[in-house]
Amino acid sequence: MLEIRHLRTLAALRSAGSLVRAAELLNLTQSALSHQVKLLEDRYGGPLFERKSVPIGFTAIGARLLRLADTMLPEIEQAERDVARLMQGDQGQLRVALECHTCFDWLMPVMDEFRARWPEVEIDLVSGFHSEPAELLRTGAADLVIGSDYSAEYATFPLFRFEILTVMAQKHRLAGQRRLQATDFEGETLITYPVPEERIDLIRELLRPAGVTFQRRTAELTVAILQLVASRRGLAALPNWAIKNYVDYDYVIARPLGEQGLWSDLYVSVPAPLRQKAYVADFVKVIREQCAATLDGIKLLS
Numbered sequence: 001m002l003e004i005r006h007l008r009t010l011a012a013l014r015s016a017g018s019l020v021r022a023a024e025l026l027n028l029t030q031s032a033l034s035h036q037v038k039l040l041e042d043r044y045g046g047p048l049f050e051r052k053s054v055p056i057g058f059t060a061i062g063a064r065l066l067r068l069a070d071t072m073l074p075e076i077e078q079a080e081r082d083v084a085r086l087m088q089g090d091q092g093q094l095r096v097a098l099e100c101h102t103c104f105d106w107l108m109p110v111m112d113e114f115r116a117r118w119p120e121v122e123i124d125l126v127s128g129f130h131s132e133p134a135e136l137l138r139t140g141a142a143d144l145v146i147g148s149d150y151s152a153e154y155a156t157f158p159l160f161r162f163e164i165l166t167v168m169a170q171k172h173r174l175a176g177q178r179r180l181q182a183t184d185f186e187g188e189t190l191i192t193y194p195v196p197e198e199r200i201d202l203i204r205e206l207l208r209p210a211g212v213t214f215q216r217r218t219a220e221l222t223v224a225i226l227q228l229v230a231s232r233r234g235l236a237a238l239p240n241w242a243i244k245n246y247v248d249y250d251y252v253i254a255r256p257l258g259e260q261g262l263w264s265d266l267y268v269s270v271p272a273p274l275r276q277k278a279y280v281a282d283f284v285k286v287i288r289e290q291c292a293a294t295l296d297g298i299k300l301l302s
Contacts, residue, residue: 002040002043002065004072004073004076005036006036006040006065007065007068007069007072007073008026008069008073009022009026009033009036009037009040010048010058010062010065010066010069011066011069011070011073012025012026013049013056014056014058014066015289015292015293016292016293017054017055017056017293018054018055018056019033019034019037021292021300024292024299024300024301024302025288025289025292025300027302040065044061044065046059046061047059047061047062048061048062048065049062077117080278081117081118081278081279081282084278084279085120085278092121092122092277092279093121093122093123093124093143094114094121094122094123094124094143094144094279094280094283095123095124095125095126095141095142095143095144096111096123096124096125096126096142096143096144096145096146097125097126097133097136097137097141097142097144097145097146098125098133098145098146098147099133099145099146099147099148099199100146100147100148100239100266101193101220101222102222102238102239102241102242103146103266105222105241105242106241106287106290106291106294106295107125107146107287109290109294110283110286110287110290110291111123113286113290114279114282114283114286117282117286118279118282121279123283126141126142133145133147134147134151134154134269137154137269137270137271143270143271143274144268144269144270144274144280144283145268145269145270146159146266146267146268147266147267147269148201148264148265148266148267151269153272154269154270154271154272155269155270155271155272155274155275156267156268156269156270157267157268157269157270157280157281157284158265158267158300158301158302159265159266159267159268159284159287159288159291159300159301160265160266160288160291160292160295160298160299160300160301161263161264161265161266161298161299161300161301162239162240162241162263162264162266162295162297162298162299163239163240163256163261163262163263163297164201164202164237164238164239164240164257164261164262164263164264165237165238165239165240165243165254165255165256165257166180166202166235166236166237166254166255166256166257167225167226167229167235167236167237167238167243167246167247167252167253167254168229168235168236168252168253168254168255169229169230169231169232169252169253170230170250170252170253171232172232172235172253174235174255175253177255178255178256179255179256179257179258179259180255180256180257180258181257181258182206182207182209182210182212182258183210183212185202185206185207185212185214185235186212186213186214187213187214187215188214188215188234188235189214189215189216189217189233189234189235190202190203190207190214190215190216190217190234190235190236190237191216191217191218191219191225191228191229191233191234191235191236192216192217192218192219192225192236192237193218193219193220193225194218194219194220197216200237201237201262201264202237202257202262205262206257206258206262215234217233217234222238222242225238226243226246226251226252229252230251230252237257237262239264240254240296240297240298241295241296241297241298244296265301266301267301268280268283268284268287288300
């Protein structure tokens with residue numbers, strides 16, 4: 001029997017573009033997702049999509065079921081939101097604070113989608129750079145923080161893992177290396193956002209443990225950092241999604257850090273009373289769905 005979860009699986013496959021990322025999006029193991037797909041294919045007597053196509057190309061059977069998903073899933077999700085409004089009285093506000101400055105790139109479309117789903121919930125950004133965004137939760141100045149840190153005193157929702165890459169000018173002395181090690185930064189200028197050093201992954205995880213000495217220069221905007229890098233004023237370490245377009249157009253080049261790469265995780269943190277609010281869970285869902293569909297090189301957290 002065709003079930004709602006099957007339609008959600010097909011929608012996730014289209015959105016994520018691969019079995020691996022769809023499984024992450026649905027919080028399933030890849031084997032569980034493959035089993036679910038096989039049951040559907042056995043039921044309908046043919047494949048739902050082309051296994052070797054990237055992104056996934058759906059067969060006539062898969063495309064027809066996707067049209068059904070596009071009709072039914074929005075209605076089901078709208079009904080779930082309406083029930084939440086009736087049961088919880090979900091009118092409120094979400095003041096969002098960011099620890100991850102490059103998150104602005106993907107957060108704006110997320111906020112637009114959230115406003116369409118929850119027009120009665122006022123959502124806004126807490127302006128300015130915040131060296132300790134979790135403090136805004138403690139003082140009541142923010143309702144939700146997106147960042148890499150989380151504390152047991154707050155309710156947390158996992159988002160995704162991303163790789164931090166070194167960014168340098170085309171003709172930098174290190175441009176010929178495939179990977180950079182901590183010692184490569186000795187005597188270099190590191191261009192960062194104006195946040196405490198302990199909140200910068202490269203410094204905290206690699207440079208300090210190796211005893212590397214470096215100069216530091218700050219800029220508030222990602223584009224300003226990249227302009228400084230391109231003009232050979234120093235190196236930067238930024239998330240893979242934030243620099244993709246600049247690398248694709250040969251404005252700068254990027255290299256991984258260390259033998260295993262330098263990775264960071266993103267979470268949503270809220271005060272415990274907000275955990276049960278349906279609009280908070282839906283906000284997290286929108287982030288995961290949109291980022292899985294639009295950001296290369298991320299791994300959804302479960």
